[in-house]
Amino acid sequence: MRTDELHIAAVASALPDRVPTAEALAAGQCDRRVAEQTGIVSVSVSGTASAAELAAEAAARAMRRSGVPPEDLRIVLHADVHYQGHDLWAPASHVQDTVGGSRCPAVEIRQLSNGGMAGLELAAHVLRGQDCPAAALVTTGDTFGLPGFDRWRSDPGTVYGDGGTAAVLTNHGGFAAVRGVATVSDPTLERMHRGADPFGRMPFSVRAPMDLEVLKRDYLASAGVGAAVRKVVEGQREALTTALKDAETSLADIDWFVLPHFGLRRLRAGYLKAWDIDLDATTWQWGRTIGHLGAGDQFAGLEQLVLSGRARPGQRLLFAGVGAGFSWSCAVAELTAVPEGWEPPPRH
Numbered sequence: 104m105r106t107d108e109l110h111i112a113a114v115a116s117a118l119p120d121r122v123p124t125a126e127a128l129a130a131g132q133c134d135r136r137v138a139e140q141t142g143i144v145s146v147s148v149s150g151t152a153s154a155a156e157l158a159a160e161a162a163a164r165a166m167r168r169s170g171v172p173p174e175d176l177r178i179v180l181h182a183d184v185h186y187q188g189h190d191l192w193a194p195a196s197h198v199q200d201t202v203g204g205s206r207c208p209a210v211e212i213r214q215l216s217n218g219g220m221a222g223l224e225l226a227a228h229v230l231r232g233q234d235c236p237a238a239a240l241v242t243t244g245d246t247f248g249l250p251g252f253d254r255w256r257s258d259p260g261t262v263y264g265d266g267g268t269a270a271v272l273t274n275h276g277g278f279a280a281v282r283g284v285a286t287v288s289d290p291t292l293e294r295m296h297r298g299a300d301p302f303g304r305m306p307f308s309v310r311a312p313m314d315l316e317v318l319k320r321d322y323l324a325s326a327g328v329g330a331a332v333r334k335v336v337e338g339q340r341e342a343l344t345t346a347l348k349d350a351e352t353s354l355a356d357i358d359w360f361v362l363p364h365f366g367l368r369r370l371r372a373g374y375l376k377a378w379d380i381d382l383d384a385t386t387w388q389w390g391r392t393i394g395h396l397g398a399g400d401q402f403a404g405l406e407q408l409v410l411s412g413r414a415r416p417g418q419r420l421l422f423a424g425v426g427a428g429f430s431w432s433c434a435v436a437e438l439t440a441v442p443e444g445w446e447p448p449p450r451h
């Protein structure tokens with residue numbers, strides 16, 4: 104989707120304190136093989152804040168940074184992977200209520216680790232139809248923990264961090280212009296995240312904690328590894344080429360790659376080798392201190408590139424996400440300004 108007037112007015116995160124991998128190793132929470140294969144040096148771990156509270160904190164910070172009045176919001180989209188803090192409850196409405204003022208739809212997105220990027224794509228469609236100044240708020244929020252999910256062991260190859268993130272998008276201005284965004288799905292891969300397990304009736308009634316490696320192995324045993332990897336490669340490649348084409352950009356024009364905070368082995372296999380990109384052109388050195396925030400790596404990565412001053416006006420960024428299902432999203436943006444006067448993130 105070519106996006107002529109889609110701007111990022113602000114991004115923000117709410118990331119709890121870091122727990123060093125060394126500490127998890129010493130406590131027997133993390134296996135040495137995982138520490139070595141992933142290269143993750145620490146993860147953000149929430150003490151008391153729930154996923155929805157972290158998302159709401161990030162949303163309020165992003166709205167303040169953007170200067171966008173809440174009544175300009177035409178959509179609030181909240182993406183998540185795991186438990187949000189209450190049962191049968193509307194976290195998107197909690198985010199909307201926190202930023203106040205709007206009566207637009209507030210919708211929760213379940214696209215697993217592609218949720219933030221899926222929200223960007225959906226927001227682009229909503230804003231495209233507006234003929235007056237309008238904005239969209241996209242948030243993500245997740246905390247991971249036992250008994251349901253072991254951040255160090257439930258998805259070998261990826262170590263999960265807790266955090267909330269937010270992006271404020273407008274059709275009239277911001278510090279980055281989105282030139283193209285594309286999302287592709289392949290539902291024949293959805294069984295990879297349920298394997299041979301029966302459908303259950305209650306959360307974690309079939310398997311706790313989650314073990315995505317067992318589910319993947321069950322799936323690959325029948326679907327075939329080659330066929331599955333081909334589908335993953337094809338889906339990601341289609342999202343990439345479509346977003347680049349819509350943005351009239353080539354991979355060589357990209358200065359920064361804002362990627363999922365996967366472990367290094369997965370990052371190499373899925374992105375660095377596949378796209379022939381340099382690790383230093385990614386957010387890896389920072390992402391490895393946070394862990395995989397589920398749906399929020401991309402917004403958090405952009406915030407870090409901006410606050411650190413590493414990304415400069417005129418530079419182009421490629422955002423990439425992938426979610427169980429599977430779905431893949433890519434977006435191309437150009438930094439058009441250095442945002443002024445953003446409130447600093449809280450000290451950790």
Ligand SMILES: CCC(=O)NCCNC(=O)CCNC(=O)[C@H](O)C(C)(C)COP(=O)(O)O
Pocket residue numbers: 214215216217260295296319331332335369373425426427
């Ligand atoms: C639930 C969390 C979530 O949505 N994660 C996104 C989907 N998972 C991934 O993309 C992780 C990488 N895995 C894959 O690409 C596929 O499972 C492969 C390619 C079939 C096996 O990759 P591996 O597990 O060996 O790294």
